[in-house]
Amino acid sequence: MGEPTRLTSPDRVVFEGAGYTKQDVVEYYRAVADWMLPELARRPLSLVRCPDGAAGQCFFQKHYAESLGDDVRSIDLMQKSGVEPYLYVDDIEGVTDLVQMNALEFHPWGSRIEDPERPDRLVFDLDPGEGTGWPDVLRGARDVRDRLRKLGLENFVRLSGGKGVHVVVPIAPGPSWDDARAFSDAFANHMAVQAPARYVATMSKAKRPGKIFIDWLRNARGATSVASWSLRARQGGPVAVPIRWEELGRVDGPAAFDLRAARRRAARMRKDPWEGFETLAQTLPVIG
Template identity: 60%
Template structure:
């Protein structure tokens, strides 16, 4: 099966009894509980997915403060974001004390290994949303995410064209960028850089990029979150690049019908993908098993700098 084909059918065997199972050294309770009702995907299969793609997902996830989307009753019930630490999350789910907006301090969450990842899955985590900075220097970001969010009715080809336009704009600033499907409607353009700029400078830079895209084609793009003005346009969401803001990470499932995955791509693959939710869980597993090199190869060693304002 082509690894760019969306297919959420799972060939893995479900347990006959809903007894706890061991997945990568972590005890997963209620593995037979259905998490994605429309697709019949169980908690055990979600855990098996994250164990299988751990080597791919962890580089973009470990040692970063993160928020999780947890769905204790499955994706058709009340899911919620969680960013604060609790002991019940697991022994390998670690606290990081961070200053809050109100000036107080609270413990946020981070993980450092596969065990922490699976312990969060055991606690019904479906989605992983890391910060753009690491726990050793949480106020020194090292990556940005520009999210292309199309209004209803905008053609997918226009979203692809927008991502390529951002890539071209960034290349003109001597910045290499990377692309992934969001697992939703759009695409993310991701830029790693050397730590140094503070959050406000990074946010200001992202706003300038979004505004530059709007100036190029005001009939296609918008840089404000106003829904009233978004009809027929693509929102270049630069607001995710602030302290405490997050974006879904590569290889994360989304808590949506079809169990779509946020999938990193090579730029040359972008033309072969037909939507932001092109990869279901099974297609992502097959892609992970076939990949020989990281689609974002070289990202971790890039030493590029953001231009100053």
């Protein structure tokens, strides 16, 4: 572990309107670290960095650089262009280093650095198209939940902090990325075929109005999904918050928690809303 990060420009406002500063961001991540790190640590990461705050120009970064900080780690991963250095963190000090470098969002792989070619979770992102409301998203999320359960897969729900919700499925490492992608593709397309007026499983924006896009494409090698407890680089400082299925109908939207509200929730929690997630050793079924 390197020396504790010295935060530069701690009073700089990162989320205009809400008034949250860079110091607020660091203190938030330290406050939720115990809940966030199990999903974040020791996984290849992509970041959303916003040097001019959430309202400015932001960019994704997935490659390691020494300038990111002493507690940010590097892992070499094979890509089509050859071996490339990706980044990951072990602990909250690494997260703090990345916030110092203006990282706001954290998007981990669905696999760990110890076995990056074997995913241990799947994510289905329910992205509502134009003309689709929050009640439609709730209905869709519960439909995904129930269909997965019929296949023997327990699953968990997260408010995305953006437009929709994520349904997350823990699996035992073993399937390849190709296996994970094939299952996710078949599952989402099966839903779209059975309920074409409600769902679409392709990225085509022309097909999305009035429907929910079941985004299964995050379940591919190198694709990522935002981590639970991660801030989103959006107005107001919303957070991607894991909740219990029983809570879903009591929230008013996917960005129901901002930085302050998410921090309060984390402080009050005595039990993980995703209790049991890490110990579920589920196997992927075959979709006939």
